[in-house]
Amino acid sequence: MRSASLLGVLLLLIAGCTVPPVEVRPLPVPEPEQPAANLPTALHQRNWTGSLGQGSCVHASLVNHLRWLNQYELGERWRATYSNGEWDSRLRDRLDAADIDYSYTLKADPRFLDWASRTRRGAILWWKPAHCCTFVGWINRGGKQYAAILDNNYPGRFELTPREQFIRLWAGYGGFALAVLNDPSSSLPYRSYEVIQ
Structure with missing residues (x-):
């Protein structure tokens, strides 16, 4: 029943x-997020002094980069393991030993940064005298393109330098850049439709 x-x-x-x-x-689809590797401010890693009294800018930049690539735990292990000064070949040896895939340039090739920005990965690179920062992508403002840099000595903001000037200075600082080959964080969500009443 x-x-x-x-x-x-x-x-x-x-x-x-x-x-x-x-x-x-x-x-309409919104403009792409700028910078492309827009790590939230709360996750910006500040440079720290290692046991030898040296800054750890390469490792701090890599921690920022890994956090953006959804590798937060790896970034924390890296921070707990490495500090003090670093150079490109030893960094690559350490990444190889940790079985981390990456791509790099030693020749200040702007195509590498174009790729790092286009794929939203970002990169770490030699920037300023004896310093490493995180390249978070190219941004466009007022019809000009700028490199957006997260400097681990000044977390919480991005520094902008016009593209041609940036490439010239980057070459003068050695031209090294490296990007880990993990997928970046998702783009910001947006509403793609609206209901017609």
């Missing part, structure tokens, strides 16, 4: 329910 009553209610619901069509219209 109970199942017959339930069946009757279901039949009434099905027979009496017509859902009017919902009309929607697409919304």
Whole structure:
């Protein structure tokens, strides 16, 4: 008896329910996020002094980069393991030993940074005398393109340098850049449609 009553209610619901069509219209896709590797401020790693009294800018930059690439735990292990000064070949040896895939340039090749920005990975690079920072992508402002840099000595903001000037100075600082080959964080979500009333 109970199942017959339930069946009757279901039949009434099905027979009496017509859902009017919902009309929607697409919304424009927003401009891409700038910078492309926009690590949240709360995750910016400050440079620290190692046991030898040296700054750890290469490792701090790599921690920022790893955090952006959803490798937060790896970044924390890296920070707990390494400090003090670093150079490109030893860094690559350490990344190889940790079985971390990466790509790099030693020649200040702007195509490398174009790729790092386009894929939203970012990179670490030699920037300023005896210093390493995190390249978080190219940004466009007022018809000009700028390199956006997260300097671990000044976390919480991005420094902007016009593209051609940046490439010239980067070459003068040695031209090294490195990007770990993990996938970056997701783009910011956005609403793609609205219901037409």
